Amino acid sequence: VEPSLWLPWALSPCRWNGRYYAVPWVVDTRVLFLNTSLLEAAGASQPQTFEELLRAASAVHERTGAAGFGATGADNHRLYKKILPFMWTLGGDVLDSAGRCVLASEANVRALELYAALSRTGIIDTQKQLDAAFVRGDVAFWPSGSWLIEKIERENPALQYAAVPMPGRDRSAPGISFAGGEYWAIAQKCTNPALARAFIRYMTAPGQVIAFCRRIAEAGFPARRDCFTDSSLVSNPIKRVFAEQLRTARMTPVHPRWLDIEQILENAVVDVLYGRSDAPGALVQAQMKVQALLGR
Structure with a gap:
């Protein structure tokens, strides 16, 4: 692996204990979709900050009766992708640089309170149902992936x-x-590693990976620095927003117990969305569970 070829954050899942075990191929992210007709009807503008988003979503709900925001609720392996951007943007995280759980931080509490406030302006449902609701025109703001472009x-x-x-x-x-x-x-038991390496070099070469992403819209973008903004991939103005967002995107922590941590976080968010706990209490409990899981 030549690290300089790839988007820096795309390398984290490849590396363990200082060694590389994989090569990045394609990456993608989530952006904020918005229904411009509902915004116009509510007299709201496109938000650039979370506070502006909350005000705009509230205005849509109050003035049009439509859902201001689509909040993912109990939806395993998807909900964490919706709450983490709020936590990261406000300065929070799941684990600190030493691997200690910091879910109960003030920044994370603010993020979860904001997400819950947004949910009260609209709909709480699964990603699949919220994608469908946005396509019908029932939701003003909805963070989703590039597959939604083709669905619309x-x-x-x-x-x-x-x-x-x-x-x-x-x-x-x-x-x-x-x-x-x-x-x-490459699997450890591979019987022809030289051929496997040649295949990977072919699949990650600029021409091949650009052609793949151009043909398969949901594939996202090449993980290579010199390819992910190729003009043929961003001719669609919506796709161009995804490429722009990739510059400020992050992946989840690389940890052998991540799926367990993810479930604890998602359960905490659901408890707050459905009124079973407040944000500080839910995140304190989540942090304690992760600490017990990690033994630290």
Whole structure:
């Protein structure tokens, strides 16, 4: 692996104990989709900060009766992708640099309180149902992925919508969004590692990975620094927003117990969304559970 070739944050899942075990291939992120017709009807503008987002979502709900914001609720392996951008943007995190759980931080409490406040302006549901609600024109603001572009074109091409980077803490910079990716690795028991390496070099070469992403819209963008903003991939103005958001995107911590940590975080968010706990209490309990899980 030549680290300088790749987007820096895309390398984290490849590395363990100082060694590289995989090669990044494609990456993608989430942006904020917005229904411009509902914003116009409510007299609201495109938000650049979380506070502006809350005001705009509230205005849509109060003045039009439509849902201001789509909040993912109990939806395993998806909810964490929605709450982490709020936490990261406001200065929070799941683990600190020493691997200690910091879920109960003041920044994370503010983020969860904000997410819960946004949920009260709209709908709490699964990602699949909220994608469908946005396509129908029932939701003003909804953070989602690039697959939604094709769904809108197929099911409701008349929908008046736009996409913008995730709102920031203030207007000085866009927010941080969740990023995911696909990787190539060679199994330890591979009987022809030389051929496997040649195949990976072929699949990650600029021409091949650009052609793949151009053909498969949901594939996202090449993880290579010299390819992810290729003009053929950003001719669609909505896709261009995704490329822009990738500059301020992050991946989840690389940890062998991540799936367990993820579940604890998601359960805490659900408890707050459905009124079973407040944000400080839910995150203190979540932090204690993660600490017990990690033995620290």
